Amino acid sequence: MDKPLKAPPPYAIRSVDNALRIATMLQLEGPLTVGEVARRLGVASSTAHRLLAMLVYRDFAVRDADRAYRVGPVLELAAHSQSAAARLRAAALPHLHRLVELLGESANLTVRTGDTVRFIASVESRQALRVGSREGMVFPAHRTTAGLLLLAELPPDRLAALYTAGRYDQYPDDRPDLDALRTELARVRRNGFVVNQGRSERGVVAIGVPVRAPDGEVAAGLSVSMPSARYEKERLPALVGTLRTVADALERDLTR
Incomplete structure (x- = not known):
């Protein structure tokens, strides 16, 4: 049998995993609010806000005038078109x-x-x-x-x-x-x-x-x-x- 490809790391870092999940959601789904992200991850709004702020800092996300977050330049996604x-x-x-x-x-x-x-x-x-x-x-x-x-x-x-x-x-x-x-x-x-x-x-x-x-x-x-x-x-x-x-x-x- 082939060796399995992926298994969770033995010392998983929850905050890193959540940040990566947010980046994926923004790329696949489009803009999301802090509240929507918090509900999807099952975390407090303050936690979701801190994670989104770090993604913005690293250009994985940007914050729009309506306070929703969308993908930033690092992900290179056409933000206003639906694939x-x-x-x-x-x-x-x-x-x-x-x-x-x-x-x-x-x-x-x-x-x-x-x-x-x-x-x-x-x-x-x-x-x-x-x-x-x-x-x-x-x-x-x-x-x-x-x-x-x-x-x-x-x-x-x-x-x-x-x-x-x-x-x-x-x-x-x-x-x-x-x-x-x-x-x-x-x-x-x-x-x-x-x-x-x-x-x-x-x-x-x-x-x-x-x-x-x-x-x-x-x-x-x-x-x-x-x-x-x-x-x-x-x-x-x-x-x-x-x-x-x-x-x-x-x-x-x-x-x-």
């Missing part, structure tokens, strides 16, 4: 909340860029033992639930092109076994879902289904993540069925 990822995220958030209510596990929406995927939306479970927010995080596509769903849609020549050029010339050990990957992606296409047991992160099981855009192309992966201790294989058909129902509802919203 396709931002529109997809806005449409998906109500469905992610519904998925958390139905299954009691954390829910995510992920998109692919080249050979990597990025979590553009994440809603945490309310259970004490839960998988935390992955919003803004980037992983190699072939190591994640949604990444496999999105790679499975690529024609063979485009898949090969992803892993035969660029950084893989310099770091060949990072290149996946293409024959094994093709076999796995064929299974993904047949099944229509992916089960990822500890492949991206030790102790975490993720299950995902594709979300299609109005043109029929797979636009994103919709997934739930749970501690491996809570995963029961017998529940897999029910979990996939619920994911598919929510994905269908999101696809209808995207069509409208």
Whole structure:
């Protein structure tokens, strides 16, 4: 089995984590007030204000005349335009909340860029033992639930092109076994879902289904993540069925 990619550092610094989460929220969602940031992080308004002030000092954020904060020059985002990822995220958030209510596990929406995927939306479970927010995080596509769903849609020549050029010339050990990957992606296409047991992160099981855009192309992966201790294989058909129902509802919203 591949070595898991990411695990929380043994001495995590909460304030640093919160500051990075704010930067991600500003980049993906647009302007936010101090109160909105405080509610999202579960901290006092004074704490949110201090974190935002530091981001402004380091040019990760700027404060507008209406007292809302938006991304600063370091993040190089077009502040007054809404990206396709931002529109997809806005449409998906109500469905992610519904998925958390139905299954009691954390829910995510992920998109692919080249050979990597990025979590553009994440809603945490309310259970004490839960998988935390992955919003803004980037992983190699072939190591994640949604990444496999999105790679499975690529024609063979485009898949090969992803892993035969660029950084893989310099770091060949990072290149996946293409024959094994093709076999796995064929299974993904047949099944229509992916089960990822500890492949991206030790102790975490993720299950995902594709979300299609109005043109029929797979636009994103919709997934739930749970501690491996809570995963029961017998529940897999029910979990996939619920994911598919929510994905269908999101696809209808995207069509409208």
